[in-house]
Each structure stands twice: as C-alpha cells, then as structure tokens.
Amino acid sequence: MQKITREQLIEKASALLSNSTVSCVLGWGMGEFDYDVTPTTFNSVEELEKGFVFSDFCGANFSKYLVKKAAACEGKILVFLKPCDTYSFNQLLTEHRFDREKVYVVGIPCEGMADINKVKAICGEGILSIGSKGDKMTVTTLYDDEPVSIDAKEVLAERCLNCKSKKHVAFDELLGDEGDVIESNRFDEVARLEAMTPDERFAFWQNELSRCIRCNACRDACPACTCEKCVFDNPNSGVENKSPANSFEEKLFHIIRAYHVAGRCTDCGECSRVCPQNIPLHLLNRKFIKDINEFYGEYQAGAEEGQRAPLVDYTTEDLEPGEVFDRRDSDA
Amino acid sequence: MQRVGVFVCWCGSNIAGTVDVKAVAEALKSEPGVVFSTDYQYMCSQAGQDMIKNAVKEHNLTGIVVCSCSPRMHEATFRKTAAAAGLNPYMVEIANIREQCSWVHKDMLSGTEKAIILGKAAVAKVNLNAPLTPGESPVTKRALVIGGGIAGIQTALDIADAGFPVDIVEKKPTIGGKMAQLDKTFPTLDCAACILTPKMVDVAQNDKIRIFSYSEVTDVQGFVGNFDVTIKKNARYVKEDICTGCGACVDKCPMKRIPNEFNLGMDNRPAIYIPFAQAVPKVATIDPNACNMLKNGKCGLCAKVCTAGAIDYTQKDEYIEEKYGAIVVATGFNPISMDKFDEFAYSQSKDVITSLEFERLTNAAGPSAGKLLRPSDGEHPHTIVFVQCVGSRCESCAEKGKEYCSKICCMYTAKHAMLTRDKYPDTEVYVFYIDVRTPGKNFDEFYRRAVEEYGVKYVKGMVGKITPEGKKLKVQASDLLANKQLHIDADLVVLAAAIEPDKSARPLATMLTASMDTNDFFTEAHPKLRPVESPTAGVFLSGACQGPKDIPETVSQAGAAASKVIGLLAKDKLTGNPCVAGSNELICNGCSSCANVCPYGAISYEDKEFRMPDRTTKVRRIAVVNPAVCQGCGACTVTCPSGAMDLKGFANLQIMAEVDAICK
Amino acid sequence: MNNKYLQEEIVRISGVNVSKCMRCGKCSATCPAYDEMEYHPHQFVNMVENGEIEPLLNSESLYKCLSCFACIDRCPRGVQPAKVVEAVRLTAIRKQGNNHLKADDIPAIIDDETPQQLLVSAFRKYTK
Amino acid sequence: MQVNEYKPLIVAFCCNWCSYAGADLAGNNRLAYPADVKIIRVPCSCRVNPMFILRAFQRGADGVIICGCHPGDCHYTSGNYYTRRRMAALFSMLDFLGIERERTRVEWVSAAEGAKFAATMNDFVEKVTALGENKRLEDLRCKK
Amino acid sequence: MRKCSLDKLNLIFAEIAKDAALYLPADQTDGSAAYKKWEEGTALSDALNTVRSPKDFFFPQTEDLMKFKTQGKNIDIIDIRTALEDFVIFGVRACDVKSFDILDRVFLTEPVDSFYASRRSHGIIVSMACTRPSETCFCKTFSIDPANPAGDVSAWKSETEIFFEANTQKGEDFLNKISSLTEECDDTLVATQKEAINKIMDKLPLKNLDTSAFGGGKTNELFDSPAWAELSQSCLGCGTCTFVCPTCQCYDIKDFNTGNEVIRFRCWDSCMYSDFTKMAHGNNRLTQKERFRQRFMHKLVYYPENNDGLFSCVGCGRCLAKCPISMNIVKVMKKIGGNKSE
Secondary structure, eight states: OOSSOHHHHHHHHHHHHHTTSOSEEEEEEOOSSSSOOEEEEEOSHHHHHHHBOOSTTOOOOOTTHHHHHHHHSSSOEEEEEOHHHHHHHHHHHHTTOSOGGGEEEEEOOOOOOBOHHHHHHHHOSOEEEEEEETTEEEEEESSOSSOEEEEGGGGBOHHHHTOOBOSOSSOSEEOSOOOOBOOOOTTHHHHHHHTSOHHHHHHHHHHHHHTOOOOOHHHHHOSSOOOSSOTTTOTTSSOOOSSOSSHHHHHHHHHHHHHHHTTTOOOOOHHHHHOTTOOOTHHHHHHHHHHHHHHHOOOOTTSSTTOOOGGGOOOTTOOOTTHHHHHHHHHO | OOOEEEEEEOTTHHHHTTSOHHHHHHHHHTSTTEEEEEEESOTTSHHHHHHHHHHHHHHTOSEEEEEESOHHHHHHHHHHHHHHTTSOGGGEEEEEOIIIIITTOOOHHHHHHHHHHHHHHHHHHHTTOOOOOOOEEEOOOOEEEEOOSHHHHHHHHHHHHTTOOEEEEOSSSSSOGGGGGOSEETTTTEEHHHHHHHHHHHHHHOTTEEEETTEEEEEEEEETTEEEEEEEEOOOSBOTTTOOOOOHHHHHOSOOOEEOGGGTTSSEEOSEEOSSTTOSSOOOEEOTTTOHHHHHSOOOHHHHHOTTOOBOTTOOOEEEEEEESEEEEOOOEEEOOOTTOGGGTTTTOTTEEEHHHHHHHHSTTSTTTTOOOOTTTOOOOSEEEEEEEESTTOTTOTTTSOSSOOSSHHHHHHHHHHHHHHHOTTOEEEEEESOOOOOSTTHHHHHHHHHHTTOOEEEESOEEEEEEETTEEEEEEEETTTTEEEEEEESEEEEEEOEEEOTTHHHHHHHHTOOBOTTSOBOOSBTTTBTTBOSSTTEEEOGGGSSOOOHHHHHHHHHHHHHHHHHHHTOSEEEOOSOOEEEOTTTOOOOSHHHHHOTTOOEEEEEEEEEOTTSOEEEEEEEEEOTTTOOOOOHHHHHOTTSOEEETTSOHHHHHHHHHHHHO | OBOHHHHHHHHHHHTOOGGGOOSOOHHHHHOTTGGGOSSOHHHHHHHHHHTBOHHHHTOGGGGTOOOOOHHHHHOTTOOOHHHHHHHHHHHHHHHTTOOOOOGGGHHHHOOSSSOHHHHHHHHHHHTO | OOSSOOOOOEEEEEETTTHHHHHHHHHHTTOOOOTTEEEEEESSGGGOOHHHHHHHHHTTOSEEEEEEOOTTOOTTSSHHHHHHHHHHHHHHHHHHTTOOGGGEEEEEOOTTOHHHHHHHHHHHHHHHHHHOSOOTTOOGGGOO | OEEEEGGGHHHHHHHHHHHSEEEEEEEOTTSOEEEEEOOTTOOOOOSSOOSSOGGGGTSOSEEEEEEEEEETTEEEEEEOOOOOOOEEEEEEOHHHHHHHHHHHHHHSSSSOOHHHHHHHHHEEEEEEOOSSOOTTOOGGGGTOOTTSOOSSEEEEEOSSEEEEEEOSHHHHHHHHHTGGGOEEOOSHHHHHHHHHHHHHHTTOTTTTOOOTTOSTTOHHHHHTOTHHHHHHTTOOOOSHHHHHOSSOOOEEEEEEEOSSOEEEEEEEOOTTSTTTTOBTTBOSOOSHHHHHHHHHHIIIIIHHHHTTTOOSOOOOOHHHHHOTTOOOHHHHHHHHTGGGGO
16 A cells, blocks of 8 residues: 555665765564564664565554664664654654764655554455555465455554644655645534433543553653653653552552653554454544643644643633533533 | 552641541551651651651662642652752652642541542552753853944943853944933933943943944844844945044035934934044944945045044944843833824924934934924924823824823923923923823922913823924814813924834844734833743843833843843853653654744754654654753643643643642 | 513624723714714714613614614724714614524525625625 | 441542632631541642552542642642643543542632632532442452 | 353453452553453454563552651551452463462462462462464463463453463353353363464564573673673663563562651562662663663573573563564574574
C-alpha cells in the first residue's frame, strides 16, 4: 500500500551516509515475519541493504528514540519520519529533549499502516507471509492452501483510519508527495462515550482498564512520556506503583498518564498500538485534546516548534471548571 | 523520625467550649513521632510560650504542632517561640481548631473528632518538615529608570535625592518625553516647559544620575537586587562629552528637509539636529538615514564647522553592561494612529489634526511659533471642532481603537478649547463628547469654566463624519440632547486620539518577565494595594506604562515608585521566603513547562554534565530556581510531569501526608 | 407602553445586545437619512432597550432607513443599529400577517423572470 | 429510616491568601458548616496537584473541593488561572471515566467572603451527601 | 480415555463449578481471550491462547503477604493467609502447562514459597491440545508436544466432541466427578488429531529454531557477545515481555500504608525495568543492554545451569506477538546463537 519503496529509502540513506551528511540511520529492521519490524540503527550501506525494510507494518514512531540516540550518534543521525511522527518530533524539540542539529529528518509519505491484529482477525493465526500490491494485501497462512487477498484499507490501524495529517511539520528533506492536514473523525468515538450515561461510561472504562497489566508499554512508547524518571517509578514521589493492585490503581495510572501528556500529546496513537491488551488508551488522550480544543480553541501539539501548551497557558476569560458540564449539557 | 510535641490551646472557652481539648491532646499522643502532648488555656500567652520552650528542651523536640487559632493569627508567634527555644522556626505546624473548627461547629463530639483529625494532619506534615533557611542575596545599590519622560525624571530625581545612583535610559536623543511637547498644563494652565525644563536641568546636574539618551535596554538578566542589564547606546555620530550644543552644525547642514518628529512632522529639521532648545543632554545627533556623509561619504560640512571637533562619522553603537538593584519602567504612552479612522478624514485633510499636534501648533516653540494657523494654508481658523473619544471606549474596533477610556482627553480638550477662546475670541469652538469625565482636584471647575466663562460649545454626541469640501471641513454630528443632526463648516478639526502604551513596552516586558494586560499596559502586583510594583520582584512601574494618567497622577506615582525603590536599595541584603520551589536536577527533563507557568521568571535553565550510572557522562538541560525571585506559589510543581519540581514547606509528600491523615 | 414580548422578539431577531449602547450618538451623527426620520438610529436602540416598541412600529422612520449600514460600521460598541431597525421592520411585517415564508412556497414563486437574489433576500427576511 | 446517618468526608484545599482567610472569616462570624469538611492549606490553588485529589478519593474522601482567589485577584497574579484550566480538564476527564461530577468542585472565595465559604461548604456537603459514598474512585484496602 | 459431545460441555462446566472455581479462556470485548471464572453462559474461547498466561493462578500479579497494624507505639503483625478453595484451570495449552514445571522449580524448592505452594496444591489443570498453532509458536524447540499436553487431565477437542485423559490421581478424581456426563472411548480419533497436529508442526516457520548454542555453562561464551548491544538498542524497557511471559517469575515486595494498617504485598517485577533489584548501593545492571541481556541469559543459560538443563522458555510466542518493537527471544536466539540455530 505504501507509495514509497524500500529501495527509494535505502538510496536516500546511502547517499546521505556516503556524503557524510549523517553517520547513522534510524530505520526499520527486518523481522522474523513480514510484520514484526524492529526500529534499528544502521551504520553503513551494507547494513541497510541487508536489514532495512519498509512495509505497511512500519508504524513505530521514531521521534522518541532521538532523545537517546541523537546524543549517542557521533555525527548526525538520519531519521525517517512519517507525517504524524513529525508532530512528536516538534513537540520534543519544544521541550528541548534533543539537539535539532544532531538530526537529519527525511520526511516520508505514509498511506496508513496496517494493524496485524486486524489481519489476524481476518486470516487467522499461522501467517507465513504478507505481500502488498496497490490496495491489496496477499496473505499466505498455514491453514489456507491459497493465498488470501484482503483489502489493505480493511486492516488499517485505528489511528490511520482517523489520520489527522499527511503533512510533515518538520523535515530537512521530503521524499515523495507532500500531503495536507486532514479533517478527520477522530473525536467521534470520544463523543460517543460522552453521550453515554456516567454509569455506562464507568462500566466501559472499568472493563477496558481491568485488562491493564501495567507493563508500561503505553508510557514507554509514548513520545510525550520522556521523563528522566516517571513519578510511578520514583519511590520518593509518594505515588510509586508497580502493578495495579485494584481498579483504583488502574484508573490512577491511566488518568495521571493522560493528564501528564495533556496539551503535549500529539495524538500519534503509539499508546494504543503497543498495548498488549488492546485497551483504547488513545481515547483518554483524545478526550483531553477534544476538551482543550473546545475550551481553549483548536490546538495541535507539535504543529509548530515552540508552541505554548494550553495547560501552561491561560486567558482571563477561560471557562470555569463548573461550566465544563453546563456547556456539554446544553449541547446535548 | 521527628520528636514532635503537641500543644493544644483552649483559647479560653473559644476552643474548649466546643472541642474537648484534653481528648485531643490525649489522642495525638499515640501519633507517630509524638513524644509529648499537652493542653493549656492560652498557648499564645507568655506562659504558654514558655511551656513550649521548656518542652522543647525537656523532651528534645524537633518539631512542634500547635492546635490553636488560625496560622494567619499566630503562626509567626509560635515560629518565634520555636526559634527562641533553638528550633528552626519552620519546624512548627499549626492545626487550625478555632476558626475552622470550634467556631463553626456546635457539637462537642464532632468538633473534637475533627480537631483530632486536623491535629493528626499537622503531625503528619511536621514529621516531614525540614529546617528551612531563608536565602539571602546582596543588593546592588543602583537603580535603572527606563524612559526619560516626566515619570522617569521624577522617579530618578527622588531616588537620587535619597542618595542612590540612578541611570535613565531614554531612546530619544533627549529626555523630556511627551510633556516637553505640551504647551500648557491643566488645570492651572502654567506652561509645561516652565515646570518641566528645570527638572530636566536638575537631572543633568545631579551627580547621582547618569543619562543614557538615544539608548535602549537590550537585555535583562538576574533578579531583584541583582539585575544585569545591557544598554545599547545608539551611535549619534557626535561625541556627547565634547559637543557643546552650540548649534553651528545644525545651521550649516545642507539636508534641511527632514520631517521634524518633535513637531510631529509639521515642519522640518536638518539631518544633524537638536530636538529642541532645552534638550538634555543638549547635544546634536546625526540622523543616519538623512545624512549624506553617512549614506555616501559626500558632505562632511558639520565636521568642518564644529570648532569643538565633536563630530565622529565612524561612531558605532555601544553596548554597556551595568548592574542594578531595582528597575523602574516609565515607558509612557503614544497617541494611537488616526490613519484608519476614515470617517474623520485625518489622512485626507491637513486641517484634521490630533490634540498633540494642536499642542505643537499653539506652542511658542512650535512650527507656527505659537500662532494657531491652519496647517493647510496658514490661515486663521474661525470654526474649530474638537472630537473626543476618537478610538477610546471603542469596543468593536479592536484593529484601530482601544476599549478603555484614555482618561486625559476630557481635560486637555477643555484646556485647548478654553485657550483657543481666550486667545482668539473670534473663533467658534465646538466640543463633541460622549461623556465629560473630569474627576480630580479643580478639574470639573476647569471644564465648567471653559463652558461658562469662555463660551465653548459642548455638544453631547459624536461626530459621524467629516468631509473636506474646498477650504472647509463639513462636520456632520448629532446633538443628542437637542435631538437634531448638526452640519458644521469647520476650519480646523482636532481629534482627541486614544493613547496606548509605547511600542517598546511589550519586548521590554518580555525581557523583565513582567506581566502585561491585553492592552500592553504593565500589570501591577496588586490593583489596589501594590499599584506601583510589578508582580516581578524588583521591577516598579511609573507613569502611563501602567495605565492612562495625567501629569499630577504620573508624578505622584513616580514618587511612589521611587520610595519603593529607595526602600529596596536601603537594604544591604534581601531575605527571601524560604518556602520556595526547587528542582531535583537528577530527574528534571528541562522541558520548560515550569518556566512557562512561573509568574516571576524565577526559573532558568542550564546545561549540566551528569555522570551516568554506567560511568558515561551526559549533558542535560535542567531547571534552576532562583530562590530570591521565587514567591512560592507552586504553579511549577504541578506542571512538572516528573515531579522534579517541589515546593519547600508545602512539598508533595507533606500535602499527601495531610490528605492521608485526614482521610484515614 | 412597555412591550416586553416585542422587545425580546426584536432582540432575538436582530441578535443585537442593545445594552452595549453608551449613548454616543455616532450612529445618528453618521446617518444620511437622519433628517427624514422621526426616530433616529440611536433612539431606535434606546427605545428598544426601554421596551418602547409601539411608537417605533407606527413611525414612518422605519422605512426611511436606507440600510446603508454606516451606523453599523461606525458604532464604537458594535451595537449594529441598522439590524435593530430591520428587526423592528420585520416585526411590523409580521403584525400585518405577512410573516413567514416557507421553503415549500418557493417553487410556486420561481419563474425565469424573478431574480434568484430576490428569492434569497425574501427568504431571509420572511423566515426569521 | 436510616440508623447510621451517612457522613461524607470532604477535603477542601484552600489557598492561603483568599480562601483560607475566607474560611477563617466564616469562623470569626460563627457561620456554621458541617464538620465533615477538612481544610488543607496550600499557598495557592495552583499548588493542588491532580494527584492530591485522586489520593484523597483513594483514601476515602467522598468529595474534594478546591478554593482559591477570584480570577484576577490571585496573590501570585496567575496561579488560579492555571488551576482553572487544569481542573476543568481533570474534572472533565473524571466525568469521562464515569466518576460523579458533583464530587469535585472549584470555587473562588475571597478573604472577605466568609459567608460564601460557609454557604459553599454547606452546599457541597449536601450535594455529596446526596451522592452517597464514593464507590467509583475508592481503594478498598483503605476502607476501615 | 473418556469423551463427550461438545453440546454437553456446558453441563460439564456446571458440574465442575459446583465444588471448585472453574476458570477457562473466554473471549473478551477486544477480541482477545483471557481466563475468566466460569458462570452460566461463559463460553470456551476458540482462540489459540490467552494474552495473559495462566501463571496468574499460582503467582498472581499482586498478592498480599501480611499486614502490620500499629496500636499506640506497638506493631502487630497479622497473618492474612486463609484456606484456599480448590479451583480448576481448564483449557491450558501444552506450553503453559510446561511453564508450571519451570515455576515449580523456583517456588517449590527450599525454601518453599508457601503462598505459591498453597495455590498450586489447590489447582487442577485440564490441558488442551493445540489444533491450530500459530506462526509464532516454537514450543517444539523446548521439546513440548502440543498434541500431548501434560497437566492433571489432558483434553482434545474436535469439531463435535471433547476427549479427556487423566494423567494424575487428581486428574482421575476429576474425571470421576464428571463421569456421568462422559463416556469411555478409544483413542483413534485423538490419534488422528495428533497426527494432524504433528504435520502442522513440521510446517511452522520456527520449527528449526534450536537451543544448542545455549544451556548451562555458556555464560562466558555468550555474556560478552557484541550482539547484545545491537539487539537491545531499541528496547523501550517496558515490561510487556515479562508480564505476558508464562515463566517470568520475578517479583518485588512492597508495603502499602492504608492509613490504618500496612499491607505487605508482592507484585510482579520486570528485569527490563531500570530499578529492578535496586539495592542500597544502587543498581547492579546499569544500562538497558545489561537488563535485556539478563532476561535472555536467565532464560537460556542461568536457569538451565541450575535446573538440569531445563530452559525457562516454553515457546508460547506471546512475547513475539506483544513486544511493542518486535524484539524477542527468537531474534535473540538466532543472533546470539549464530548460524547454528538456523
């Protein structure tokens, strides 16, 4: 489904390595299967040729890696960023989390990434290979004699179905065609929950969050969660917590996680992508984004470097906390 | 673990009437850390305080909990008691069991129960208290005044009078500001120059005052008592210390047709100029955009005629770094641009002028040597229309006007109308007003005199439009009281333009981390009680930079600001509030969120090298709180996602301990 | 005299906050039809604010306003007197019974001669 | 007929300069409100971390109210403006999770508003009492 | 061997649930499966396996150990252990059954973990053969036969019927309890199913993954391999792999002060976490590389060294499916083990 090819990316990376613009490349490394791609640093053209892949399963947002890798790389590091990744990139720059001068950004177009869970929901377990051609994916499995052809749109990840932008907001160079900010329906699901009764909402989240195993994947993959030490890991914070002993602690962790990134979250969707329990964590973040948009005016974190996040800003005319509900009730 | 002593006060029957104080003392005995617990009739009495002191010695107490009245009442008292007993005063916590318990609850049972809980919370907190010492910082005994108008001049003189050195930074070639451009001053009608220029001379002659004219502040670092300021002295191509102000160069300069800013462009000046006769410093300045010598190296006439040899075409901008203990902002105001008010035809007719232009037209040193003549043809105007509130109180025209009342226009318009009628009784003078606002000593009397003694025609209503027609200005207006529309053929129209803060104020506010309102007026620390202080410690406000003001008000505020500065500079050291924020550098992300919410600019960032656990080193950006500037609000602590930022005296763990104690 | 219902109706139709008026009279000062009017633009605003609607409804002034919108442009408080005048006019029209135009009525009116603009304006006027 | 009358536990965070003083004034004027309200003094309402609020609920509070200076009157100029945004966002999130919205409140009480303080507390206690025990944000381990 | 028709499975569940809590994989709202306590209406999931492993039953994520209560200045220690009920875990896959052996060797050797032991003794395991293994399965590498799952009772499910065979006395008793609902049968159908499973096993992409490079005594050889740095470079340091792993058994002991008492409890910990086994002197594994290495060296070298060559991985494939960056034990074995494992 992707319009840009592995070969184009390798060619670009090789050129930048060869003319010493960059000394290493952050890209996608080949896995055991066609879908288990690992973020990998490549140091030479040979390594790229051997291990670099690009496919519909290259969803990982590389921005956060730059916090560690930009400093560790001797020269500049080349990073391939999809449009949504560039928002995180800007947000991290706004927060001074790495040195822009150490990074060379090649913006690449993205047609939306696939969700392997959706592929498996259609094709079942036992996937041997996944090929992609145009809008179709060809899946061979252990249990089907013939390869199964599926519509690539059908297996798009949730975040890509609700893609907010095909436009790169930060780059040194672009490959392929530049897109635009998109009118998405990403808040529909939040609105659906808002329309429920409190009891229904409570039941919904109780069910979702009860699956949480506190593996911290959501936090550790989140490009906004780059704290040197998370409050939940810090024995001196007073709220250190390693596992959810009960439903209160499940809620506490996820409320605070979302609150700490409120106004900073770019809605990249990594939290939900990596959740082993498929908890729709992005809905918590989106709730904050939707509220901020409605209360304080449209705000897209990471749209520009140096923006002031809404929760570290104010106007004298802001609405009162009590009016939050009056507003919504009158809307309803 | 602390050794905590608990002291429960009866406050006579004030507390003991509703709270079983003995039961409270008894219950708190078994709280963690408590080694001593007692009760007494009046804890704040000398006997009560002695009881605390003795207990500290006898039981080796490290912390004290007093269950008594509000800490707003006696926290200071008990802190002193603790200090007298050799304890750190911040090892005292008060449980407010009077105002917030015994006085609001009737029932002994619930009152006692609540008092115990409040006591437990105080014990829980004091267990986590640490001795705090207020930080001290030295005070640089020099003040900076930014702006050399009447506000800046008065402030500087008052500070210098008290014996402290002051520097004035003025961006124009001379001090004097707007007042220097005025003709007469209301309500006494004495001439502005007569009362201002002696003050300007005082400034020039005062050896405590330095004037940096034709200069700007380009950088401010540091904090109250310790500001580091960079001042850019623009090249004026004339050696200030040599120039005698004789004016020979001005006479000889061949580039004579440069619009004269001092007369608002109504006449011309040469490329080398002295703004006005009484300028301070009385030094010539070369306008680099007009001077042929500077532009293409052809001319050099001024250098030839200067017998003192003061001309220096190679002069460069100079940067001066100076330390100050206090900064006074006196950046003043400007009339807003009239260009967008098409209905008043300001851009179409030379005979529609602003009030400030009117001041120059009637000033003896002005372009018409004090004769009121029409700018278009130099004829004497017979019908003059004054329009008030042009751009003021204008809510729907944000792009051209101001929502607020400019305050000074009613009075100066009355002054203009009166003076016109006084000097030229043959003129007909109309003043169109929405409201006449003249509160102030002798102000309303002044306005009434204009009407009653001088026959100025005040019309309630606004001018709708002005159309130049031939030599006349057709003024269409409404008289709301007579309920009719007026059509006046005027010779001259004077617009009372709204005033706005000087454009240099906004970038300056950013440098000073001083807050501004949406109109770019500086915000005062408290609208009623601290009107001349900015919320940023060490920054003071003088004059119209804080809001529209007339001269008497400006001068009194200037004096007030000066007295605040003197109070600050009189101190050798500043003692801070010890309850300040501090960042744990090991877990600080350097993300700048805290600095964004800090109202005082107390947080800065530095790159620091850390030794990592694996023995590598890493340079990380970290936040540093300046304890002398921090006021301890705690906004930063909540915005910090990693919890690196905490507040002494109200630490995260302390507040959570209180929550826990209350909720258990 | 004071007609609360009509007052609210006019405020609703015009969408104008009449209490923002600070009596500067710039609307009347600027009005080209001033001399033709019994009640002037600022009076429209003030009378609506005071609920004195009947005299306005019965005044010729209603139809003297040219809708040039100079008053709207010049009003320093954003009161929009011309909209108030228009709302009073609509109220007068309603009183005569010729009030609402329905979308269903439109097809019957359409012919090749009638400009679309007219229909749109009529629809705007008769459906508020 | 209720045998054991339900008493809610209310934690009130009050800023030192306005609301805590307002609470003191309520005391000075002997304006009664239920003893269920326990006040914690903070320098400014902006010192209240959402974590403190959740902590209070965890430990058994049935309602949490934050009181600060009126907007524009903050002793620290802007603290309560941040409080206003933070709490608007947090309360909306709690509501999103199905937590009863009446359990949390922000109220501006000046040092002169002793009567408002007492009235606010009476009203808040009444509303929370009507809701009953906090079940949705409780931590069973902390129940007695 | 006994069998019954699938129609009657619900009756069997009801019968079991009469005097023991019955847990079985059931579908969740998100489409994955998890062990749920059976109640009328709960259906056995068709999913290959649950996201969370059944180790929770014996080694739950959090488990209270004791309580302290202060009375004045005295501290009372309260033993909170209570008698456990019997419970049945139904439908455990062969890999997960094997994981219990691995946990047993940790918790049941001296000093015996009484909490674990108590839960273990009250649990009955009914395993289930895998008819449709996934590409991520590599249990065979560790000599586990998904066609012949161990446990107290082994079960095989066909389209229409379910077959049971007891492996232990506990299992015999269990089958007796439901004997009225089952009937005796021969193993012909089961044998056919086993054969089919074996055929699929031979087609699995990871069938050749081998362990010869690993095992006790390989520490020196593998510890300093430069490959660790490369493999661990993108590790986020989250705990997903350890928390979904059926054999990870590390825990932390913590105190929770409720305000009235202190609860001492243990909870899962992850060697991937930066503060794992943090001691007074600091951390003993300072970088993610070391923490990452620890996890795999433990599974593939240290554990077998101490446990007669038994690897502490069962090839269930959970970490392959769930790692946010798709780094996993298979990639480690191939890289560190060199060409030998290809």
